[in-house]
Amino acid sequence: MPKPWSAPTLDDVAKKAGVSTATVSRCLNDPKRVVEATRTRVMAAVSELGYTPNFAARVMAAKRSFTIGAIIPTMENAIFARGLQAFQEEIHNQGYTLLVSSSAYQPEAEEEQIRTLVARGADGLLLIGHDRDPRIFDYLDRQKIPVVVAWSFAPNQSAPSVGFDNRQAMQALAEQVMKLGHTRLAAISALTQGNDRARFRIEGIRDAMRANGLPETSLNVIETTYEIENGAAAFEQLMSLPQRPTAVLCGNDVLAVGAVRQAEKMGISIPDEVSITGFDDIELARIIRPSLTTVHVPHREMGRKAAVELIDMIETGSTGQSLRLETNVINRESLGPVA
Amino acid sequence: MPKPWSAPTLDDVAKKAGVSTATVSRCLNDPKRVVEATRTRVMAAVSELGYTPNFAARVMAAKRSFTIGAIIPTMENAIFARGLQAFQEEIHNQGYTLLVSSSAYQPEAEEEQIRTLVARGADGLLLIGHDRDPRIFDYLDRQKIPVVVAWSFAPNQSAPSVGFDNRQAMQALAEQVMKLGHTRLAAISALTQGNDRARFRIEGIRDAMRANGLPETSLNVIETTYEIENGAAAFEQLMSLPQRPTAVLCGNDVLAVGAVRQAEKMGISIPDEVSITGFDDIELARIIRPSLTTVHVPHREMGRKAAVELIDMIETGSTGQSLRLETNVINRESLGPVA
DNA sequence: TTGTAAGCGTTATCAG
DNA sequence: CTGATAACGCTTACAA
Secondary structure, rough: OOOOOOOOHHHHHHHHHOOHHHHHHHHOOOHHHHOOHHHHHHHHHHHOOOOOOHHHHHHHHOOOOOOEEEEOOOOOHHHHHHHHHHHHHHHOOOOOOEEEEOOOOOOOHHHHHHHHHHOOOOEEEEOOOOOOOOHHHHHHHHOOEEEEEEEEOOOOOOEEEEOHHHHHHHHHHHHHHOOOOOEEEEEEEEOOOOOOHHHHHHHHHHHHHHHHHOOOOOEEEEEEOOHHHHHHHHHHHHHHHHHHHEEEEOOOOHHHHHHHHHHHHHHOOOOOOEEEOEEEEOOHHHOOOOOOOOEEOHHHHHHHHHHHHHHHHHHHHHOOOEEEOOOOOOOOOOOOOOO | OOOOOOOOOOHHHHHHHHOOHHHHHHHHHHHHHHHHHHHHHHHHHHHHHHHOOOOOHHHHHHOOOOOOEEEEEOOOOOOOHHHHHHHHHHHHHHOEEEEEOOOOOOOOHHHHHHHHHHHOOOOEEEEEEEOOOHHHHHHHHHOOOOEEEEEEOOOOOOOOEEEEOOHHHHHHHHHHHOOOOOOOOOEEEEEEOOOOOHHHHHHHEEEEEEOOOOOHHHEEEEEEEOOHHHHHHHHHHHOOOOOOOOOOEEEOOHHHHHHHHHHHOEEEEEEOOOOOOOOOOOHHHHHOOOOOOOEEEHHHHHHHHHHHHHHHHHOOOOOOOOOOEOOOOOOOOOOOOOO
C-alpha cells in the first residue's frame, strides 16, 4: 500500500540524490559551497520531485522569514494601493515577500495585527503614521523588529519615517486658496483620533490662516469617516450654515469627491459659488468633473523608498534614517477665485 | 549577565505557571480540557509574559496554519478590492488570516505565488477565474489544498466556483443596447489570454448579436491592458474608423471611464453620438459624468460566500459546491437610443 | 486532568 | 566539501 501522498521533504531529496540533508540545504541556500557535480545531481532530484521548501520549518530553523509585514488602515480605498504596490515591488526584487493586513482604522485591530505579524516571523514592519500607543514601539524594539513609518514625516520619533510633511503640504494649499481671496474657509477631515496625517493637515490650514491674519477659530471643521457619502453629508451640513464658506478644504480626495457630488446635487456651482480641494491626487481627482485641485503625494516613490530603508535596517541592523519627500499642489478646476 | 531578550516561549509560560507545556498548549487551543484553577493560573502567566505563540512552530506541529491565501490579478485597481475585503472579513470572523498576493495578470507569477502560499502552509486558496494550466489544479489536488475560484461561475471545472456568469451578464447588457436600436457595436476588452472573464464577456456580446440577427463578425474588438489611458486610446482608435460604432461596450468600468474621458476630449457627445457601457459597477461608474451604464456585480456577497465555501471545504473536507450569483444591468446616463 | 516525549522539516555547528 | 546531529517552539498521542 502506497503511503498517502504528501509534499516531498529535504530528506526525500537527499535520499534520491544520495547525499545528506545538509548538502541539499546548502545547495539551495548557498550553492557555491558545494561542488558542481553533486550540486547538479541534487538539483535534478529537487526538480524531479517538485520539491518546495517548507516555509514554517525554514523560519523556525533560520529565525528569518524573508517576510515583511505592512498594516494599512484600509484596503478598500485607493490611497494606499499605489504606494503599497511600489513597496511590494521593491521588496520582492530583494527577495522578500509582503504580508498585508488592514486595521480598518482601529488601533486595537492594528495592535493585534502587529502581534500576529511578529508571531509569523516578519523580519520587518511597515506602519502608517506615528500615532499609536508607545508601548507598541517598545514591544517591537524588544523583539528587535525594524519598523518604518510611512505617509507621514516626522523626525525624532520612535521609528524612522519615510513620508511627507502633511502639515506643510496642506498649508501650501491653504495659502493658495487664500491668495484667491477666500476668507470663509471650512474643512472636511478624516477622524483625527489616532490619525496624525489628518490632524496635521488641519493644523496646516490653521497655520496658513494665522499667517494671513484670519482668526483660526473661524475654521469650521467636520470630521467623518472616509467615504464618499460622508463627504457629501458633511458638505451639505456646511452649506446649510447661515454663513456659507466660500472654500471647503477636504482632508483627502475621497471626501472631496463626495463634496463635489453633493454640490452638483444641490445645484451649487463649483468653483463659482464654492471652491473645493482634495488631498492625495488619486485617480478619481483627475476623472471627476470639475476636476479636483489637490495635493499630489509621490505615493510610488514613498513606497519604494520605504522598502529600501526597511530592508537596509533589516540587513545591516541600522537604526534607520527618516526621509522627507516633497509634495506639490496640483491646480485643476475645483478651485477658483472667490466670487 | 542577563540573556539577550527574546520572545517568551511555551516553556517559559509553563515554568512560570508551574505546569507542563502540554497543559499550556491545551489552555490555548482547547481551554475546556483543563480545569478552571490551573487555566486561570496559566492565563495569568501568559499575559504577564506577553506571550504570543510562535506561528511557524505551530504550523509545523499542527500541520494547520489557519491561513488562507488569495491571489488576485492586481491590487492597483478597485475591482477586486471590495470583494476581497468581504472575503477577508468573513475568514477573519472564522479565525483565519488572509494572505494576499497579486500576479499582475501573469500566469507564471501566479503559479509561483501558489507554490509560495502552499509552502507557507496555506490551508486553502482563493483564485480568480478558471483559466490556468490544469497541472496547477492537479498539484493543489495532490497537496490536498482546497481551492475556490471566484469572479467566474462555471460548474464542472477542476475547482468549485463562486461567481457569476460573465457571458450571460454581458449578453443581457448587449441585448439592452440593441433594444435601443444600436447595430454598429464595438468592444474594448481586457486581454483575453488567460482571462476567462474577459473572453466570456465578449462571447456574451456575440450571443446577443446572433440572437438579434446581426453578423457577429461586424463586432470590432480591441484588447488592451487594464488602464484608463488604454481605454482612452482604444476608444480613439474606434472613433477614427470609417464607420464609427454607435455603441462601445467595455469589458470593465476602468476601460469605460477611459473611453468616456476620450470622448469628452474629442468633443463627442455621450450618449447622443455614441453610447458607452462598463462592467463591474465600481465606485467610479457612479462618480463619472456621464455616469456609466454598467453591469452590477455583487462583489461583497461573492467575497463572503467564497469564504464560507472555502472554509467549509477546509474544515469538513468536502469537495465544494459551485454557487452562481446574479448580476444586473444598472442603467445610467452613458447609454441612450441610437441617434 | 495533567505530564512525558516523539515528532514536524529546516538550518547551523562541528567534525571528518 | 560533506555528513551527523542538535536545536527551533509547538502539538498530540500515550501514559500516569
